[in-house]
Amino acid sequence: MLTKKNSFSILAIGAVVASSLVLFINSTKKQESALPPARPNIIFIFSDDHTAQAISAYGSKLTKTPNIDRIAKEGAILHTNVVTNSICGPSRATLLTGKYSHLNGYKLNEKVFDVNQPVFPEELQKNGYQTAWVGKMHLGSLPNGFDYLNVLPGQGHYYNPDFINSKNETVRYPGYVTNVVTKLSIDWLNQRDTSKPFFLVVGHKATHREWLPDAPDLGAYDNVNFPLPPTFYDDYTGREAAKDQDMTIDKTMRLKEDLKVHADYEKSGIFNRFTPEQKKPFYDYYENKISKEFDAKKLTGKALVEWKYQRYIKDYLSTARSLDRNIGELLDHLDKSGLAKNTVVIYASDQGFYMGEHGWFDKRFIYEESLKTPFVIRYPGVIKPGTQINELISNIDWAPTLLNLTGTTIPRGVQGESFLPLLTGKKVAWRKEAYYHYYEYPQPHHVYPHFGIRTDRYTLARFYEVKDFWELYDLKNDPQEMHNLYGSKGYEAITADLKAKLKKEIIHYKDDEALKIMESKL
Incomplete structure (x- = not known):
């Protein structure tokens, strides 16, 4: 028979158990919240x-x-x-x-x-x-x-x-x-x-x-005539490094190796790895179609350069x-x-x-x-x-x-x-300048070594070793970087500020070689 005393004892025990259960649940929740999310x-x-x-x-x-x-x-x-x-x-x-x-x-x-x-x-x-x-x-x-x-x-x-x-x-x-x-x-x-x-x-x-x-993609863009970029016929006025490079579609891009016009399928390490089954569609497309088209057109001057551009873009x-x-x-x-x-x-x-x-x-x-x-x-x-x-x-x-x-x-x-x-x-606070440094010269594309910074609006670059000079571009007004503003009237303060920021970046990233060049007179 359940007495009043027993009833009180059971209720007390129940309260303790319930309280313990709450503490356990809360403790578990704390542990769960402290656990890191699943590592992706x-x-x-x-x-x-x-x-x-x-x-x-x-x-x-x-x-x-x-x-x-x-x-x-x-x-x-x-x-x-x-x-x-x-x-x-x-x-x-x-x-x-x-x-x-x-x-x-x-x-x-x-x-x-x-x-x-x-x-x-x-x-x-x-x-x-x-x-x-x-x-x-x-x-x-x-x-x-x-x-x-x-x-x-x-x-x-x-x-x-x-x-x-x-x-x-x-x-x-x-x-x-x-x-x-x-x-x-x-x-x-x-x-x-x-x-x-x-x-x-x-x-x-x-x-x-x-x-x-890949074979299924051969000729995928043959029905497209791609527009020339607005700067395609850039004459590089005021930009010495741009003028002296060796990476043009006109002079640098090779007909045989890059554009597959009468490619060497026997000796060239680029093209001699085909199985007979792989070679057939490739040969049919480039030799029997593209190379024959090229021969028939007898292109020269701008017509040749623009044909090379089309072939490059389509293959790419x-x-x-x-x-x-x-x-x-x-x-x-x-x-x-x-x-x-x-x-x-x-x-x-x-x-x-x-x-x-x-x-x-x-x-x-x-x-x-x-x-x-x-x-x-x-x-x-x-x-x-x-x-x-x-x-x-x-x-x-x-x-x-x-x-x-x-x-x-x-x-x-x-x-x-x-x-x-x-x-x-x-x-969050984030960088306002990005530092850059390129070294490889003269091969394969004759691009002068240079370092510089890119901000949200400007690019400042120092070319060195081959010839020493600076370039400055206003990306807001000249996004295609056609006009080198370095030394132009009205840009003295902007240039000085960018040079100071560049030097700060060089020191921050511990580029001692660039710092030595930066501190040399020019």
């Missing part, structure tokens, strides 16, 4: 020489890139993402180290990257990440920090490419390089250690010279067509595998590229088409779809941002800053 996976799709002028998310009228655009639409697009040294290998070295070329030691292409220096994937490994790089790396060595490597040696080949793996073994894979890189990347995703978050670089050879399209965009298609295939795999929800996807190129502006192809200069590079990023639930970033972001910022995204400590030696706050809509 990261896929960094990194192409070669693919410029913003050829991406429709950036307003290109030349072509459509629906899959790159999809990343931008579902995340953020960086409109003023610049590089520190506009050339392939050094850009990759900057990605890995978060440092300028003068500190990571990789100033020029075709050198050997120092593998004894720290790279940010090592920090990811310490934080429990599995890391991999598939495709083009172009560093002349195999850096530390990767659990899996399967990379192209040097520039690699478009057809039936060789790959070097983590064991330093060379293996040839049949097929078109863009498709092969995607397949190997998806294979790694399917075979990885699923107990760990991952960081994967998908390194594409496209759209590097000599722009060999046809090569990029496969690149975008493969990005779509990778995005579809993430959707089907369930990885998309917690995977950061980035698409970027190693630098900008000229699409006939100033009559050029290639890159190297501090000028806009070369300096700026595309960067779009998607992170579901963290980056609001449709985010537009206009601040000056540099490729030294990529490494610390990736570390920040994953909750990984950023080493003190990294020179860049995380722009994650900008991606998530926070109002």
Whole structure:
């Protein structure tokens, strides 16, 4: 029989249990709130020489890139993402180290990257990440920090490419390089250690010279007549370095190797890797159609230059067509595998590229088409779809941002800053100037060494070694950088201010070589 005393005891016990339960629930909630969010996976799709002028998310009228655009639409697009040294290998070295070329030691292409220096994937490994790089790396060595490597040696080949793996073994894979890189990347995703978050670089050879399209994309733009850029016939008045370069479509671009007019399919290392089945559509298109058309026209002067321009743009965009298609295939795999929800996807190129502006192809200069590079990023639930970033972001910022995204400590030696706050809509103080330094001379394109800064309105550059001179451009009034204002009346105060800012940047980034030149009289 339940007595009053027993009833009171049971009620008291119940109250204690209820109170304990509340304390337990509250304690659990506190523990849950203190736990870090799930560490995201990261896929960094990194192409070669693919410029913003050829991406429709950036307003290109030349072509459509629906899959790159999809990343931008579902995340953020960086409109003023610049590089520190506009050339392939050094850009990759900057990605890995978060440092300028003068500190990571990789100033020029075709050198050997120092593998004894720290790279940010090592920090990811310490934080429990599995890391991999598939495709083009172009560093002349195999850096530390990767659990899996399967990379192209040097520039690699478009057809039936060789790959070097983590064991330093060379293996040839049949097929078109863009498709092969995607397949190997998806294979790694399917075979990885699923107990760990991952960081994967998908390194594409496209759209590097000599722009060999995949067979389905041959002639994709043959019915299009692309308008000449307004600066195509630039005469370089007042711009000595621009006048003395060797990167014009007119004089530098080669008919046989670059434009495939009567290409050598037997001896040339560019074209002799085809299987008979691969060679047939390629030969039919370039030899039986394009070369015959060229012979029949007997072009000279401006007609020849403009024909070369059309062929260049069509081959470039046809090569990029496969690149975008493969990005779509990778995005579809993430959707089907369930990885998309917690995977950061980035698409970027190693630098900008000229699409006939100033009559050029290639890159190297501090000028806009070369300096700026595309960067779009998607992170579901963290980056609001449709985010537009206009601040000056540099490729030294990529490494610390990736570390920040994953909750990984950023080493003190990294020179860049995380722009994650900008991606998530926070109002933060950000750089007003971006520093640049290019070194490679005279080969292959005879571009004078120079350093300088890009602000929201101006570009100031100091050319040195070959000839010493300055250039100044007002990007608001002269976005195509046709008028060198250095020394012009009325720009004395602006020039002095920019020089002071440049010197401050040089000292901040510890570029002793540039400082010595900066302090020399001119």
